[in-house]
Amino acid sequence: MELALAPADLAFRQAAREWLRANYPGEPRPNDGPAMREFDLEWQRRQWAGGWAGVSWPKEYDGLGLPVLQQLIWLEECALIGAPDIDSRFVAVNHAGPTLIANGTEDQKAFHLPRILRGEALWCQGFSEPQAGSDLASLRTTGVVDGDALVVTGQKLWTSFADLADYQELLLRTDPSVPKHKGLTWVICDMRLPGITIRPIKTLDGLSHFCEVFYDEVRIPLANVVGAINDGWRVAMSTLSFERGTAFTHGQVQLAAIAERLAGYLQQTDAAAYRPELIERLATARAEIAALRALTYTNAMRNSDLAVPGPEGSLVKLAYTELRQRLMRLALEIVGPGSDLPGITTATWDEDYLFSYTETIAGGTSDIQRNIIGERVLGLPR
Amino acid sequence: MDLLLSDDQRSIVAAVTELLDDLMPIEAVRRVLDGDNAPLDALWRSAGELGWFGLGLAEEHGGTGFDLIDEALLFVELGRRIVPGPFLATILAARIAALGGAADAAMALLAGQARAGLAARPDNGPAVLYDAADATYLVVFGSQEVELLPAAMASGRTDQPGLDPLTRRETANLFGEPIVSAPREEPIVARGSVLVSAMLTGIAAATRDLSVDYAKTREQFGSAIGAFQAIKHRCADMAVGAALAEAQLTFAALSVTEGTEDARFQAAAARVVAEHAALSNAREAIQIYGGIGVTWECDAHLYLKRVHALRELFGGEAAHRPALLDRHPRD
Numbered sequence: 001m002e003l004a005l006a007p008a009d010l011a012f013r014q015a016a017r018e019w020l021r022a023n024y025p026g027e028p029r030p031n032d033g034p035a036m037r038e039f040d041l042e043w044q045r046r047q048w049a050g051g052w053a054g055v056s057w058p059k060e061y062d063g064l065g066l067p068v069l070q071q072l073i074w075l076e077e078c079a080l081i082g083a084p085d086i087d088s089r090f091v092a093v094n095h096a097g098p099t100l101i102a103n104g105t106e107d108q109k110a111f112h113l114p115r116i117l118r119g120e121a122l123w124c125q126g127f128s129e130p131q132a133g134s135d136l137a138s139l140r141t142t143g144v145v146d147g148d149a150l151v152v153t154g155q156k157l158w159t160s161f162a163d164l165a166d167y168q169e170l171l172l173r174t175d176p177s178v179p180k181h182k183g184l185t186w187v188i189c190d191m192r193l194p195g196i197t198i199r200p201i202k203t204l205d206g207l208s209h210f211c212e213v214f215y216d217e218v219r220i221p222l223a224n225v226v227g228a229i230n231d232g233w234r235v236a237m238s239t240l241s242f243e244r245g246t247a248f249t250h251g252q253v254q255l256a257a258i259a260e261r262l263a264g265y266l267q268q269t270d271a272a273a274y275r276p277e278l279i280e281r282l283a284t285a286r287a288e289i290a291a292l293r294a295l296t297y298t299n300a301m302r303n304s305d306l307a308v309p310g311p312e313g314s315l316v317k318l319a320y321t322e323l324r325q326r327l328m329r330l331a332l333e334i335v336g337p338g339s340d341l342p343g344i345t346t347a348t349w350d351e352d353y354l355f356s357y358t359e360t361i362a363g364g365t366s367d368i369q370r371n372i373i374g375e376r377v378l379g380l381p382r
Numbered sequence: 383m384d385l386l387l388s389d390d391q392r393s394i395v396a397a398v399t400e401l402l403d404d405l406m407p408i409e410a411v412r413r414v415l416d417g418d419n420a421p422l423d424a425l426w427r428s429a430g431e432l433g434w435f436g437l438g439l440a441e442e443h444g445g446t447g448f449d450l451i452d453e454a455l456l457f458v459e460l461g462r463r464i465v466p467g468p469f470l471a472t473i474l475a476a477r478i479a480a481l482g483g484a485a486d487a488a489m490a491l492l493a494g495q496a497r498a499g500l501a502a503r504p505d506n507g508p509a510v511l512y513d514a515a516d517a518t519y520l521v522v523f524g525s526q527e528v529e530l531l532p533a534a535m536a537s538g539r540t541d542q543p544g545l546d547p548l549t550r551r552e553t554a555n556l557f558g559e560p561i562v563s564a565p566r567e568e569p570i571v572a573r574g575s576v577l578v579s580a581m582l583t584g585i586a587a588a589t590r591d592l593s594v595d596y597a598k599t600r601e602q603f604g605s606a607i608g609a610f611q612a613i614k615h616r617c618a619d620m621a622v623g624a625a626l627a628e629a630q631l632t633f634a635a636l637s638v639t640e641g642t643e644d645a646r647f648q649a650a651a652a653r654v655v656a657e658h659a660a661l662s663n664a665r666e667a668i669q670i671y672g673g674i675g676v677t678w679e680c681d682a683h684l685y686l687k688r689v690h691a692l693r694e695l696f697g698g699e700a701a702h703r704p705a706l707l708d709r710h711p712r713d
Contacts, residue, residue: 001391001451002384003636009383069383256710263707283706287654290647291630298629301385315625318618367611373621374614378594381609 005073012070016052016077023050024083028346032207037122037164040088044119053117054093056242061101061113068304071246072297079253086250088161092116092123096169098242099186103227103235108188112167124165126156126189126213127236133158134368136171137180137233141215143172143187145229149219150174150187152195155212158362162211163198165191170220175230184232188224195219205347205354245299245313248320252293255320255327257344259286262334265341271334278334285327292319311376318369321359328353385632387455394437394452398459401428406465408681414466415547415684419516422467429469430494435476438573443480444492450573451635454580458631461584461660464681464688466548468513470581470695471500474574475521478530482562487519487530499533500695503556511536511552512695522556523696528570529560546691548684572638572649575696576631579649582656582692583631586624589663589685593617593670607670616666623659630655647710650702657699660689 005013025043030036047053055071057063066074079085086093097116100109115121132139141154152172162168168189175183191198195218200208227235262282266272272279296316303309332353335341339349347355360366374380387395405428410421429435438453439445453473460469472491475498479488490496499514501522514520514533522529535558544551564570594617597608607613634652637645664686668675675682693699 001386001388001632001636003633003640003642005383260710264709267707279703279707283703284654284658286706286710287630287651288626290633290651291626291655294629294633295626297383298385298632301383312625315622319622319626367615370615370618371611373618374608374611377621378590378608378617380594380597380614380617381606 009069009073013073013077016074017081019050019052020077020081020083023047024078024081026082029084031346031351032209034164036088037161040084041119041122043084044089044093044117046119048118053119054097056094056246057097057117058101061097061109062117068246068300069297072249072300075246075249076253079250080257085254088122088164091125091160091165091169092121092167094242094247095125095239096123096167099169099235099239100226102238102242103186105223105226107223108226112188115166121166122161122164123167123169124159124162124191124211126159126162126168126170128158129155130157134365137184139171139173139184141170141172142176143174143185143220145174145222146219148222150185150222150225152189152215152218152220155214157210157212158201159211159213160209160362162191162213163200163208167191168213169226171232171236174232178230181233183230184236185229186226186232186235187220188226189218189220190224193218193220204357205351207351207355243309243313245296245303245309245316247313248316249296251324252289252296252320254344255289255324256286256293258331259289259327261344262331266334278330281326281330282334285323285330288319288323289327292316292323295319311372314364314369314372315377317364318366318373321356322366324359325356328356390448391452391455394448395455395459397432398434398456401425401432402459402463402465406463408463411464411466411548411684425465426467426494426497430492433492434469435473435494436480436492437473439477439480439492444488445477445480449635450576450639451632453573454576454631454635457577457580458584458587458628461581461688461692462588464548464585464588464684466513468497468499468517470574470577471498471513471517471521473577474498474500474570475519475530477573478521478528478562478564478570479519482530482564484530484561487561491519498530501531501536501554501556502695508538508553509536509556510542510694511539511550511554512691513550514552515550519561520556522560523571523574524566527566528564530562531556531558531560544687544691544694546684546687548688549691551691569638571696572645575653575702576634576638576649578692578695579627579631579634579652579656582653582660582689583624583627585685585689585692586620586627586656586659586663589660589667589682590617590620590624592682592685593620593663593667596671613670616670620659620663620666623655623662627652627656627659644710646705647708650705653696653702654699654706657689657693661686661693664689 054063055066059065129139143150143152170189174185195216197214201210405425433446436445441447476491496518498519499517500512501509501520503509503524517533520531536554539554542553630652634648637648667682674680
């Protein structure tokens, strides 16, 4: 075992650092709307032009095909210098792209993959519905084959950036007569098709990143089906095999930076003198942040040789999101509400705190993560 | 960077596991608890023959030539089985003696022919001795220095039992000239603290496993209680705590060995995370066992009590906090 980076990895880090220093977008990122879309796509375009796009994508699809350690190094360097997190680009780069690589037709791949890597298209994810949250496979939005099209009717919910996206990975019920996982289909939906209505949802932080999307007899060409009709659950799950446990790296670096900044701030004020428990909580949080990084690296390396990574990613997801919420609450107690102390992200401390309530729910709630850990990591009965 | 166990390390863990299965299963731990020291004496002889007490010491100093991470792997297994006996003090004492030129003491300690107890000496008041009953030497941690002292130099020894019936705790006054005296340098304290973290990590894992095994077999309301989310989710949280402790232990041990700029920070983080996970998981184990959990016959309380004994060592969490509030050096 060794902690030090090998010369090749050190050289990689140095190259990443130098390129980022010269190219990262240092100006504040708009946190909503078309301006944010343009900012994020411009950053993706710059990475493509500089030869840094698609660190996890295979080389045959113009990605860099980096080993997982170098992916982690890249993500950490991006976060350390203050480049934007993947955020609105997440579905396209880390979800839809890999799904198409694994399951798409040659035409689908040829059309969409370059647009994703080159920063020409944003994607959103149409999975959750009002009656299908944690129990995703109970979704009801239907697709009926009619000639050369699927006719889609129903509603999706919690679709991040639906109002800014060009395409959507849409999961539909195409056969209501079979048990629920079996009658689903994964299809590429063009968000400009007639019959689609998008309503942004204002969340508790005052922003509107989530949307609800209504489909009224929307005709999607059958050529947009990825995999086969009624094979959508397998297609959706296949994406997981691309996830090597790097998803929260950027956020973890942010947490470390926030905690370090809070430590410096505490030392400058007298808050620690009359509230010594703040010191204890902050020290504990920094220990946990360090351990989370260690666990991320350990999991990523154990997973790198597996065809499908183990369920241990749920340990990181659960630990990270819960820790983020605790740290942001602590931050708010230390800096005070409405603080004029500049934060680490472009959001205010209040907004970062409020947003942390989203993270223990999105992408599988903490409670669902505990079920996965209990059943798939520990082998407890269902 | 390489965070996967090497073949050598797999062999070490396998050999340790095999020997402990043989000589110190929980039934043997309970024999020691009842006052029969034979299992511990037998284990001690084998440990000496196998070179455990010089595992992380260079061969030129009489050791086995592995690293702190390998010692940590050993101590995780010792923690996992709440093995009694002064393994920690003896491995540290052997190192201090060997590096400090006390050849006779080093040879006896490395071979398992002598044991060392741990002593924490405050600036004022008597020292606290841990597992020093059969010790020939004491490794003494003062506020400024680390010393190796003949155990005979402790006077006025008085039993001061803590919670753990398997950790002998005494107070005593220490006098006389040390065999080896060194400034209280980071490496030896950091090594000791990493090994405490390793034992706590082993306890966090063991109590997770105890709970999960019980939750799979104990039935109520017609099903294994592990099917209930109230139990399942506790087990999941225990798994998170144990996984964080294990991962950070590796980072801490490697940082100290490689002398990284943030080694103090990493070691402190390992200590805090392991202490929290061990205490919390031991508590949860008792809770999940229900009524059985509070009986003497259930092993869960032995883990809880060992956590409380280990928490005292090297100043506990409070002593590690300052390192966690410093600027984090970054390369």
